[in-house]
Amino acid sequence: MTNRQDHTIPLDRYLAVxxxxxxxARRLADYEHQSMRIELLSGRxxxxxxxxxxxxxxxxxxxxxxxANAAPIxxxxxxxxxxxxxxxxxxVGVVMEGADVASVQALxxxxxxxxxxxxxxxxxxxRCLTLIPLLSRYGFACQSVGTASVxxxxxxxxxxxxxxxxxxxxxxxxxxxxxxx
Amino acid sequence: xxxxxxxxxxxxxDPAAAPLAKLLRGRGLNLxxxxxxxxxxxxxxxxxxxxxxxxxxxxxxxxxxxxxxxxLRPGLDAGRALGAIPLAIKRALQMRGELARFWAISEAxxxxxxxxxxxxxxxxxxxDTSTQSIADLDISIARGTVRPINxxxxxxLLQKVNLARxxxxxxxxxxxxxxxxxxxTLANESALAKVARAPLILFIVxxxxxxxxxxxxxxxxxxxxxxxxxxxxxxDAAYLxxxxxxxxxHRQSATQxxxxxxxxxxxxxxxxxxxxxxxxxxxxxxxxSHIDPYIVDALSDPGAEDTALIWVRRxxxxxxxxxxxxxxxxxxxxxxxxxxxxxxxxxxxxxxxxSQCHEVSPVIFDGxxxxxxxxxxxxxxxxxxxxxxxxxLGAWQPDRVRDEIIAAARAHRVRLAWxxxxxxxxxxxxxxxxDQVSLYPLxxxxxxxxxxxxxxxxxxxxxxxxxxxxxxxxxxxxxxxLDDQVARARFAAQSGMADMxxxxxxxxxxxxxxxRFFGASSQSRPLQPENGAEAAARLIxxxxxxxxxxxxx
Numbered sequence: 001m002t003n004r005q006d007h008t009i010p011l012d013r014y015l016a017v018x019x020x021x022x023x024x025a026r027r028l029a030d031y032e033h034q035s036m037r038i039e040l041l042s043g044r045x046x047x048x049x050x051x052x053x054x055x056x057x058x059x060x061x062x063x064x065x066x067x068a069n070a071a072p073i074x075x076x077x078x079x080x081x082x083x084x085x086x087x088x089x090x091x092v093g094v095v096m097e098g099a100d101v102a103s104v105q106a107l108x109x110x111x112x113x114x115x116x117x118x119x120x121x122x123x124x125x126x127r128c129l130t131l132i133p134l135l136s137r138y139g140f141a142c143q144s145v146g147t148a149s150v151x152x153x154x155x156x157x158x159x160x161x162x163x164x165x166x167x168x169x170x171x172x173x174x175x176x177x178x179x180x181x
Numbered sequence: 182x183x184x185x186x187x188x189x190x191x192x193x194x195d196p197a198a199a200p201l202a203k204l205l206r207g208r209g210l211n212l213x214x215x216x217x218x219x220x221x222x223x224x225x226x227x228x229x230x231x232x233x234x235x236x237x238x239x240x241x242x243x244x245x246x247x248x249x250x251x252x253l254r255p256g257l258d259a260g261r262a263l264g265a266i267p268l269a270i271k272r273a274l275q276m277r278g279e280l281a282r283f284w285a286i287s288e289a290x291x292x293x294x295x296x297x298x299x300x301x302x303x304x305x306x307x308x309d310t311s312t313q314s315i316a317d318l319d320i321s322i323a324r325g326t327v328r329p330i331n332x333x334x335x336x337x338l339l340q341k342v343n344l345a346r347x348x349x350x351x352x353x354x355x356x357x358x359x360x361x362x363x364x365x366t367l368a369n370e371s372a373l374a375k376v377a378r379a380p381l382i383l384f385i386v387x388x389x390x391x392x393x394x395x396x397x398x399x400x401x402x403x404x405x406x407x408x409x410x411x412x413x414x415x416x417d418a419a420y421l422x423x424x425x426x427x428x429x430x431h432r433q434s435a436t437q438x439x440x441x442x443x444x445x446x447x448x449x450x451x452x453x454x455x456x457x458x459x460x461x462x463x464x465x466x467x468x469x470s471h472i473d474p475y476i477v478d479a480l481s482d483p484g485a486e487d488t489a490l491i492w493v494r495r496x497x498x499x500x501x502x503x504x505x506x507x508x509x510x511x512x513x514x515x516x517x518x519x520x521x522x523x524x525x526x527x528x529x530x531x532x533x534x535x536s537q538c539h540e541v542s543p544v545i546f547d548g549x550x551x552x553x554x555x556x557x558x559x560x561x562x563x564x565x566x567x568x569x570x571x572x573x574l575g576a577w578q579p580d581r582v583r584d585e586i587i588a589a590a591r592a593h594r595v596r597l598a599w600x601x602x603x604x605x606x607x608x609x610x611x612x613x614x615x616d617q618v619s620l621y622p623l624x625x626x627x628x629x630x631x632x633x634x635x636x637x638x639x640x641x642x643x644x645x646x647x648x649x650x651x652x653x654x655x656x657x658x659x660x661x662x663l664d665d666q667v668a669r670a671r672f673a674a675q676s677g678m679a680d681m682x683x684x685x686x687x688x689x690x691x692x693x694x695x696x697r698f699f700g701a702s703s704q705s706r707p708l709q710p711e712n713g714a715e716a717a718a719r720l721i722x723x724x725x726x727x728x729x730x731x732x733x734x
Contacts, residue, residue: 048603050420051549051621051622052551062455070443071441073440141433162446
């Protein structure tokens with residue numbers, strides 16, 4: 001007869017680990033949020049070395065035929081927020097037009113709300129590619145949409161990420177909504 | 182494309198789909214390829230790639246032989262009751278009248294199918310075809326493989342190849358009769374089809390910790406002046422391709438967004454396949470350590486038969502990366518190896534069996550602007566007078582090494598400028614290390630510096646060895662997943678081109694290095710006759726025009 005060891009974890013210890021993870025996740029999110037705030041408030045958050053001056057516009061790669069049996073991609077919860085089950089949160093597309101003062105202010109506001117209480121996984125739909133290094137540094141999903149219309153963006157991106165709606169960063173207005181929502 | 186669009190209805194993973202699509206396009210049909218008959222509405226003409234797919238969709242196909250053509254294929258009845266499919270087709274014809282016109286690929290198959298089905302069957306390829314080839318490939322339906330006749334150990338999965346693409350470079354053969362022989366006939370015939378193609382090239386730049394893949398891609402694209410270049414970029418510095426005036430699509434890798442890799446690949450395959458069938462690029466060029474399977478999958482789809490896959494693959498990978506990088510490389514039509522100065526210690530590569538492989542001189546991205554003079558560069562970077570050393574160590578900057586660099590520079594009265602990645606955050610406030618500069622491309626600004634301390638990645642190493650005359654100290658990064666920086670730096674040190682230190686007792690080497698700032702540098706550098714980007718562009722153009730020329734023969 002083998003000597004079987006009990007590998008179960010006492011409930012109180014398990015709950016303590018969960019609690020500690022929650023506290024650490026919260027602290028990390030606060031730290032990342034503070035770093036992002038400092039960058040955004042510096043006025044140089046989107047400064048990148050350029051090959052030429054001019055607006056680096058981008059194209060919007062179409063999703064293509066929706067692949068059979070492929071689940072939508074789960075956009076991540078950014079590192080400035082913490083949640084015990086991020087995949088339970090809806091994925092919302094947010095159109096960011098540029099790095100002007102109003103857009104940066106709106107981004108600061110959105111980051112603050114996400115840090116205070118994660119309510120969605122954000123997919124940034126950017127018109128300008130110089131926005132991507134900063135957004136990606138803080139763990140946001142981004143997709144270049146070029147000059148595509150909001151209707152085209154919704155139709156193309158929604159199946160890939162399971163988006164329910166697309167909103168404007170500055171106004172918060174719903175620009176596109178899936179027919180099922 | 183305008184005019185009447187014919188729907189080509191194919192079965193899943195059908196190896197005949199791509200050559201059939203190309204053959205039909207070559208005969209003037211304006212095609213859209215689909216697995217779902219729902220895409221065909223009303224009187225839309227339909228071509229069906231096999232009898233099983235036809236039967237599955239017969240109820241939705243309108244009557245009239247002018248609107249439907251069906252390719253009957255021998256061997257597709259396997260696993261079914263003998264005569265079941267011919268019987269089902271006869272019943273469909275009896276119930277719904279003249280539903281379709283039926284074809285076989287070869288004369289031999291047509292005769293057999295007339296006998297088996299009891300219906301008129303025309304021949305799609307009425308004569309045996311052959312093309313000039315580099316090597317013969319044997320197609321085996323039974324084994325599901327494509328293998329070079331003279332290299333029997335190098336087999337590709339039939340499901341993963343685009344037979345029409347292969348047929349444009351190789352003579353395809355098969356020892357099998359029936360479906361195997363017919364596939365070969367169809368694919369060889371498709372290689373002769375003339376299909377209009379855009380002078381367009383797509384570069385795919387993978388994600389990575391640095392800008393090496395991006396820099397080499399930009400360098401080569403800059404030399405392809407007869408082509409329009411598009412970029413799909415998985416690196417966050419995608420804006421650089423847009424800066425260089427290329428149409429740029431930014432994507433994120435599965436790793437970047439923590440996505441399930443299977444699901445991510447399915448979506449990327451769909452997007453790339455859609456791009457290729459719409460834009461019809463002459464080539465997809467991938468500068469990467471390995472070719473991701475989604476690229477191979479997209480290029481096996483019908484619509485990609487005229488698109489070459491070109492792999493730009495630098496050498497000197499660490500041994501732990503060799504095996505992984507070879508996977509999927511067999512699918513490349515052309516492999517271009519950017520050269521290494523450190524040739525003598527280069528880790529030798531197994532050449533790709535089915536690919537033409539060419540080595541070029543080191544590929545360096547000089548950027549669209551000319552290099553700056555010392556005064557211009559110092560002004561642009563805000564660097565004042567006195568001796569200045571650039572420190573470019575990437576993410577690898579252990580505190581101990583950093584502190585020793587600062588102390589040694591102070592002792593020699595040399596100012597330091599720390600290179601910041603274009604992707605890193607701008608420093609906030611004074612962190613005690615001195616000036617930070619963000620440079621791209623590096624060699625445009627090199628005249629500003631009296632010496633450089635650097636890691637030994639491909640780009641930094643070759644830019645410094647071929648574009649900089651001052652003293653250089655390499656502190657190579659020795660990490661798995663990267664190229665063999667230690668071997669590269671050691672070669673430079675042994676050849677008298679630079680100093681190197683692997684992180685032990687760095688203070689002695691720093692004292693020697695900074696001492697070189699105050700006398701003539703004893704380090705000597707090689708001359709580069711030509712930027713490898715120019716030779717790479719010539720190879721790409723030659724490969725594309727040769728493929729097109731074969732169809733014109």
